[in-house]
Amino acid sequence: MEIQWQKIFLPEIKELIENKDFRGLRSFLRELHPADIVDILRELDPTERVMSFRLLDKDKISEVFALFEYTEQEELLKQFTEHHTKEILTQMQPDDRTQLFDELPAHIVEKLLKLLPPEEWKEANELLNYPDNSAGRIMTPEYVDLQTDMTIGKALEHIRQTGPDRETIYICYIVDETKRLRGVTTLKNIILASTDQFIRDIMNENVIYVRTTDDQESVAQVVQKYDFLAVPVVDHEDRLVGIVTVDDILDVVQEEVTEDFQKMAGIQTIEEEYFRIGFLRCVSNRIPWLVVLVIAATISQTILRNYSGILSSAIALTYFIPMLTGSGGNTGSQSSTLIIRALATGEVKSKEWWYIIVRELKVGIALGFIMGFTAFIIAIISLGQTATSLTVGISLFTVVCVGNIVGVAIPLFFRFVRLDPAFVSAPLIATLLDATGLVIYFEIARRILTITAS
């Protein structure tokens, strides 16, 4: 059960604020987890929020700040003094800071960067120079590094000294004097070893790593495959420059999934939470595909006009257009969803395309047969015309087969030309299949109706 802490604590907090019992509020907040504090602060009005925020302990303040959405962070920053801003930014984890800078307008980032001490400024600048959505952008340079010739005792001492600042101390990386990655070990191995052993005795030399320029999605795949708590990131000269931890990977996975969901519904990526999306942004990110598809539907319209002869002579054909185009679209969106998801999780590779096509052809035939037969029965019951019913049944069968193949073929093609398969939205498939389905329908109708008429 996710407990709604903010609902339980909010009245108490409100009371403390009303009574101006800042000491009480401060010790109350001290007991809470940063993630819960964020939930509570969100429920307060802006002045109360900034006030409570300032009461937080120094070591907690940057942690809480990092957990807000960047739009909220921007709002908060506006209300802080320069001194306060400087303090928070300096104390923030480098990866959280990069994420904030990532989203803020360039002129604000420039101002904020100037507030940082030289060391931090250099680091922040370097991180911001890595490509968007790359390992470099989500990594933190705060890892524990050890040397091969350290004894376990020495290593533990080193961890005790540097540990408090590090993102994780559970995975330790062994580097040589040129910062090249030589091995990896865990705190578990170190704890279980005897103090006179050397790090080289317990380290694993086959280190699995990612590069700064690797996409965050492939970093997530590595962490998931190997059940890592962290993965090391090396630069183009094989030097260890940072690590990505599993908690950030969970965020990456959720972000990528939301993006895929949106793309598959024909929406341009919206990163904000639902209620934080501005009205205009919501409209502008949804409208492009919708309009494109309205225009694309002109193809269906043209097809229908071309067949208006058959249409007016057999108006009953019209009745089944929604069933026919709908079924094509439904089947296509099923098969495209299966394949897009399988490509995203790495279950299938695009070079296996031939097996996939053959497989979906077989499945399509089975689905088409069942659906076509159902449609035929429906048509014969409601219309009683064998020729039209036969046309409906056979057309539905064909459209479903085609739809099923198109549904996998387009995502595979997208992957092949290095576009994201998730861009193949259900709306796109449906619109394509509307047009295809109509041509199939009328061509079959023309043949069957001619035969039965003669």
Place this chain on the structure above:
Amino acid sequence: MEIQWQKIFLPEIKELIENKDFRGLRSFLRELHPADIVDILRELDPTERVMSFRLLDKDKISEVFALFEYTEQEELLKQFTEHHTKEILTQMQPDDRTQLFDELPAHIVEKLLKLLPPEEWKEANELLNYPDNSAGRIMTPEYVDLQTDMTIGKALEHIRQTGPDRETIYICYIVDETKRLRGVTTLKNIILASTDQFIRDIMNENVIYVRTTDDQESVAQVVQKYDFLAVPVVDHEDRLVGIVTVDDILDVVQEEVTEDFQKMAGIQTIEEEYFRIGFLRCVSNRIPWLVVLVIAATISQTILRNYSGILSSAIALTYFIPMLTGSGGNTGSQSSTLIIRALATGEVKSKEWWYIIVRELKVGIALGFIMGFTAFIIAIISLGQTATSLTVGISLFTVVCVGNIVGVAIPLFFRFVRLDPAFVSAPLIATLLDATGLVIYFEIARRILTITAS
């Protein structure tokens, strides 16, 4: 970059097998990560696979075995001797074992359970008694437990002794003599503390936990919210019975997401990887919704028949049917995707339904205006008939507004009656909107065409 180890190592492995160099193979496999061994074994033929499998080190064998899909595990088990099976099952992590038993047929599980030593047998049975997809099913009872009055030195000694078997030693739970959860601390805190401090000095008493019966999805939400490496699981008497670790949460997230994708495409949940889904299972899990939607399309057909008078007098109306029904469906699947995802990640709660409806009404009006206007222009260019074009434009506007609201209303309603909103598939929305759209279209057409005719 995910490196394709299996492609690099496969030829070498094949050669070692061919030369019957088992010693070489054994030491080769020793160097590899279990996840990579799985990838390599998958590429071998069945006899080679079982043979290489048996060469694995004892401590690695159950780990590698656990990483296979359960269908593959079943295959492998068939080829093992009873002794071998017993060894692997006894050494497997309890949570991995539960997952395997979960999927195997009952009579096989019964046989396998009998192979376990009494202690393990009891544990496995208990875990299997928790509800499907609950925290109890995915947890492991192998955590590190400490007592409040232990010194840091004593605690470290305890960790050194019990650690090797534990799923994680990085998060330690403090329990009293009745096994009730009293606090939590991390190995980091322990390492950084001085050896004469007591555990109670460094533990956090505000432990965030889940219950055995909680759904795995809400467990995932807790781990994500608090960036936990593990979350403790307590039974109905508040006793600590296990932990769920973050690596299992990553799997849960992926599994739940795949499920949502499938539901939203109108597919009954398929848990296997794409290529491991049997043909019949693939068809049978996809066909129900497809057939339901074919039957549901009968409504559209009936509507079209009812309006066949208008249809035959203004055949041009037919041309725009795909554009109209398509746009309604597209808009509806966009808004339903946004809301389903926001509900799944907990960004919005269903009690905020009124804000959501108002918001989507506004967005729908904006989208509808732009799309309706586009459609009007297209119609006037291609047809030149003002009345029909006006009908198309106004209808499209109305259908888009309705579609946008329906897209959020149904998922919200589903959540309200405690069904999974993800069951609201794009196909379902599209089919519903086909019928609604047609009624709107012809009602508007009848009015406009009557006015312009008089």
